[in-house]
Amino acid sequence: MDISVKASYFVIDLILPLVVGYFCRFQNRLGEDFFNRMIVVNILIIYPILSVLSFWNMRLDFELIWLPVLGVVMSIIPGLFAFPWAKKKYADRIDQGSYILAAILSNILTLGGLAVFILYGEVGYAYTQLVVLFGNVILFMFCYPLAQYFYQSGQKESGNKISLISVLFNRNQLPVLGLLFGVILYYSEIPRPAMLGNLFDPLVHIGAWTALIPVGYSMDFTEMKKYWRGTADLIFIKFVATPILTYAFAKLFISDTVILNTIIILASTPTAINTVITVKLHNLNINIAMASFVLTTAVFLLVVYPIIFVCLSM
Numbered sequence: 001m002d003i004s005v006k007a008s009y010f011v012i013d014l015i016l017p018l019v020v021g022y023f024c025r026f027q028n029r030l031g032e033d034f035f036n037r038m039i040v041v042n043i044l045i046i047y048p049i050l051s052v053l054s055f056w057n058m059r060l061d062f063e064l065i066w067l068p069v070l071g072v073v074m075s076i077i078p079g080l081f082a083f084p085w086a087k088k089k090y091a092d093r094i095d096q097g098s099y100i101l102a103a104i105l106s107n108i109l110t111l112g113g114l115a116v117f118i119l120y121g122e123v124g125y126a127y128t129q130l131v132v133l134f135g136n137v138i139l140f141m142f143c144y145p146l147a148q149y150f151y152q153s154g155q156k157e158s159g160n161k162i163s164l165i166s167v168l169f170n171r172n173q174l175p176v177l178g179l180l181f182g183v184i185l186y187y188s189e190i191p192r193p194a195m196l197g198n199l200f201d202p203l204v205h206i207g208a209w210t211a212l213i214p215v216g217y218s219m220d221f222t223e224m225k226k227y228w229r230g231t232a233d234l235i236f237i238k239f240v241a242t243p244i245l246t247y248a249f250a251k252l253f254i255s256d257t258v259i260l261n262t263i264i265i266l267a268s269t270p271t272a273i274n275t276v277i278t279v280k281l282h283n284l285n286i287n288i289a290m291a292s293f294v295l296t297t298a299v300f301l302l303v304v305y306p307i308i309f310v311c312l313s314m
Helices: 003-026 032-056 062-089 093-104 108-131 135-155 164-168 171-187 194-217 221-231 234-251 257-267 273-281 286-313
Strands: none
Touching: 003 108, 003 194, 003 286, 032 108, 032 171, 032 194, 062 093, 062 108, 062 135, 062 234, 062 257, 093 135, 093 221, 093 234, 093 273, 093 286, 108 194, 108 257, 108 286, 135 273, 221 286, 234 257, 234 286, 257 286, 273 286
């Protein structure tokens, strides 16, 4: 892929949909339900198809076993920094919980997947799918109970229990099923039709837009502006400590340059929009989560990824 084309993808698929989504806030025809349905289409249709297509055509080897482990490491490292920092920064447990979740959850699949795809195409996108293999486990079996714990600590009242059945079997697992189906097709030695291969590239762009437009629509700068300073140290956690320590760990087991570069990109991703959803669901401080998301996403798009893009393209 020509470097000018890659650069255009960065603007068209990472920045422009966020801008479009934000300006959609100022129109009255399309409401919040429309953008929520867009997220559902993204999770239930586009990502599962991309998972099937990418793993159907990817050669698997031993080093790839470490990618899901590294995905967990990318959550543990920022969490280790955020827990003690949150106690020093915020007296309110509600605020502490929002800050910690903003550090732990990263936008690996949407922004990270597209950022890797721009540089390495289908192979990089498939590596991303492996890294986020345990993403729902982290979200539903750790972050949700953690959010509930901070809510109960702050409010001194009991909350609803997390259903293990709903954690293990829910519609958000469809991309994982797509991954497994793609692997089955690959090992069944069923060739992927060229026509389906041609669908991959446009689907990545559609996936980026259907994921990021609703995010842009959710941005409310007026409410979150007083939390910019309090969340600024996430820049160090997200873009310095986590990528350096994750890369050092990955280097012990992985020698493939493309995989290592993919790890660097994914370990440098900003706060995930799932943070905002999790915080809102458990009645924590949504403005801290949104400020963290907007601030780290802006730094990633305007500073971090351009630097990574230039260095790895060279």
